Amino acid sequence: MITANKFFNRLRGPGLSPTGSWEAWKRTKILPALAMHHVPDQGVDDKSPPLKAYVNHGRWVAKCECGGCELVWEEGLFFCMSCLNGAHGHKVRRVVFPRSRKRIEGLLAQRPVINRNWKPNETLAALEDENKAHAAELLGGAQ
Secondary structure, three states, X not given: XXXXXXXXXXXXXXXXXOOOOXXXXXXXXXXXXXXXXXXXXXXXXXXXXXXXXXXXXXXXXXXXXXOOEEEOOOOOEEOOOOOOOHHHOOOEEEEEOOOOHHHHHHHHHOOOHHHOOEOOOOOHHHHHHHHHHOHHHOOOOOO
């Protein structure tokens, strides 16, 4: 599954490190976006509940209250480029991945990308049942 780290690791260019790091993204995208609105770096919001990461077409994402959706970082961080986390004082939000992340990824990896979806309220048993019910559609044929 793709996280922001994996996605942006593929980018190369001025100011972006080849490691797809959060710090490089913050320095080259977030801070300039905040500066355009005359907002200094506000740090991390450690008071609000963390957002829950979910999988959408093979990408680990989180949804902002404004309706925006962004890839999440392995570091457990999220910043909405639509509203600049305005409802949270423009602070970076925390994100949590599920404890069963590796198992979820394993089950989803068997599916075509368009069907690699998981929401926090879905159980591992439900994912397994879906894979069984659609075995012919799984990558590599029936499992």
